[in-house]
Amino acid sequence: MPMASQTGRNEGAVGGSVLRLDRVSKFYGAKVALDDVSLTVPDNAYVALLGASGSGKTVLLRTIAGFETLDRGVITLKGKPVNEVPAHRRAIGFVFQNFALFPHLSVVDNVAFGLKNAPGVKLDARAIDTKVRAMIELVGLSGLEGRAVTAISGGQRQRVALARTLVTEPQLVLLDEPLGALDANLRSRMCGELRRIRERLGVTFLHVTGSETEALAMGDQVIVLDQGRIAQIGQPDEVYTRPLDARVARFLNCYNLIEGRVEGRGFATEGRLLPCAQIGPAGAEIYALRQDLIEVAPPAQGPNEGPRLPVTFVASEYSGPSITSFFKLPSGAVITVENHLSHRDPQVFEPGRSYDLTWKVDDALILARGTGARA
Amino acid sequence: MHAPVLKPILAVYTALFLLFLYGPLLVLAILSFQSGPEGGPQFPIVEWSTYWYRDLFGLNPPSRIAPLPISDGLVRSLALALMTTVVSTVLGVMSAQAFRQKFTGSGFVFYLIVLGMMVPGVLVGLGTALLANSFGIDRHWWGTAFVLHVVYTFPFAFLVMLAIFNRFDPTIEEAAWSLGVPPGRTFRKVTFPLIFPGVLSAMLFCFTLSYDEFARTLFASGRDLTLPLAIYGTFAVEIHPNIFAFGVLTTLFSLALLGIYAILMSLSVRRAQRVLVQEEA
């Protein structure tokens, strides 16, 4: 599968790319919304764009769509620069977080709107009708054609928004937190649906989300955006297991980040020197430890080799398939340990008692804080 | 707070206030049923009659009292109000649409437009008359007076549309663009249907204001009188209850217009509600 990549690192991706951004910047007065963003989105792929609120992810999407102008840089669609092409001639679909359906039109008229009103479409009424019915069927809205869009549920509205966009056969579909307005149950179902529909049509989805689980589950590639800059681009497992810096790791919500510094061949923290497999990049001062890769043992037990930290047990939280336990380091920092119940029976810890945390030296990452991490 | 005492006092005061507002109109309505042609525009009522209403429509035998010169004026006023409504609403929608984007000089433009409703009719009327004179332009109700009616009503349409666009969700238009529909067509097919209730309000404003306008018209129209000018002309001479009857009829006409507007609005609201009820069902 082609890789979403930071342009310049992966020159070969251009041939199969639908969208390329070259050093795109956008300012609102003195505020930098997008800071020198370059990326390539491959053809026929599901790309997830992950970022916290205020990271610039929605601005990035709106800039690509042509709703916002950019202050610097070039956006290229299928090899053609589109900086000056207005939104309606970019052939980019957009699915809004609030769906933005046409409230005065029925379901079928919403879906048919683009085909009926776009000047580029050369289809007669029968052909439009056939396409619209097929699309309504594909997204599972059959039977609701005549309903007003204000008279259907949130999930159904989401499907109308999707059908309305897909029926115009855009080269690229931008989805702005498309699941944000749905409840949790519906969200997980729509995740699967979105993937299925995209694979059927072979179109590229660029899906913006603030949820790391959604991004990791949906994307063939994941782009992590932080404070207007690209923090990392990679495949989901790569981003998950090898976050580039502490910002990305913090964002993934499954890493313990321990402050300290590299000393010789170890990492000095909590008055100890933890052994490291690799030294990490220059200026690295964060020891990142995935929550599900930590073993808990009574003091002075467990494996003799490898890194070890003494902790005090605080509390546990049961969350269905796993148990999350919280331990306190001597410095007061809290370490989170996740135990999947499918692996073994839950361990029972006593509050206030001391334990030792151990892990494989290869599992720990030494990370820099991240260049974008301004105060 | 002495609310228990104060509230009823203020309630009574408000009732008196409403009496103050409506009293003259009630007296006017009562006197419009004065007998004619001898009965004058004052109490006591000699005999109840609809003489003066018939007088308005020329149904009475000729008497010493000249009929109100209103029929031509009525036609002119309606035509003028209609022209004004169309132009002012179009200008109002366009300007408010422009204000949806930030642009340099927007503050100046805002005050320039609002000035149109603030500057008294005497002043613009006089200025326009002077301007027309020195350029040798004839003054007509459909020319010089019409442009001033637009100067007066366009700000109201602009402010109404500004309020409407404030509550308008722009992503709906962006959705249409992203489907390949150009901005012009998007406006016709999406924006306009959605702002239509607001446009209707703006039109109602413009129509009633223009229909009743007379200070600007007095200076800027030529010989042909509009309805308010015809009424103003009666100020100088003796008045008769026919003008009261006319006042009652025009009020009823205005209220009927207001009623039609209310019905149109509640229809569109009810359509929205019916949709909501379906959703809950």
Next chain:
Amino acid sequence: MTALPTTTATAAAEASSNKRSRTPYLLIAPGVIWMLLFLVLPILMMVYVSFWTQTTFKIEPILTTKSWQTFFASDTYLGALWTTVRIWLIVLAATLLVGYPTALFVGLFVRNKTTATALLVLCVIPFWTSFLIRVLAWRPMLGKEGAINIILQHLHIVSQPIDALLFTELSVVIGMTQIYCVFMVGPIAFMLGRIDPSLIEAARDLGAGFGRIFRTIIFPLSLPGVVVGAIFVSVMVLGEFATAAALSGRKVNLLGNIIVTQVGSLKWAFAAVAGVVLTVIMGVVVAALLRLVDLKREL
């Protein structure tokens, strides 16, 4: 792939943002041109013509201050100026006094939104009667055989009908107060309606009487409404001439009436002078009122 020169990219981006920002100007242009041609230009013309030379039946564009000298030397004109200012101040005070209690009731004491709206609509309905008819309606009210005199005699408050009610300055003030007080009620009620009731509750819990609460909380918070109302009333009263023409029997001459009569006798330059004086008064009044309260912050 970063080979694309940044300068080209910047130029392209600037071009596209220029293109987009042109749309509002195109949309606003017709309205702005209309206002400049038919609002600003006439006002400027009025100022210009006030310096023209007036002969008995025509004016010539020969610049002179003679009309201005005549205006400020004439008792009639100065009298009209003084009457205009006096009537304006009296009507302003009257609309405030008459309107404020109603606004207080609607905005503060009626806590039911529907009732408050209904009361305001009730205040606005008379506006659907022609302005001139509403002015004229005061004649059968105030006349010697008018409704008020009849009621007063019936109640034996007076034995003889009061003459002074109609065709005096009083009738003009009464008429204007009735016609314009709603413009005072609306903005004040709006501001009062925004006062958080808990604020007044808190003050009452601290033992403040209504007078004190009114002085320290209610009135200051309603002040922006008073200013907006005062601007409306001032602008309309200062530009008035019809009410005076209909109800004063030509005894009250406002600057507006002067303009109408001067135009009627083709004394354009004098009319223009009166117009400019009126414009200046209005500008000063509105500027002073706006200085009283920072409306942009309050509304």
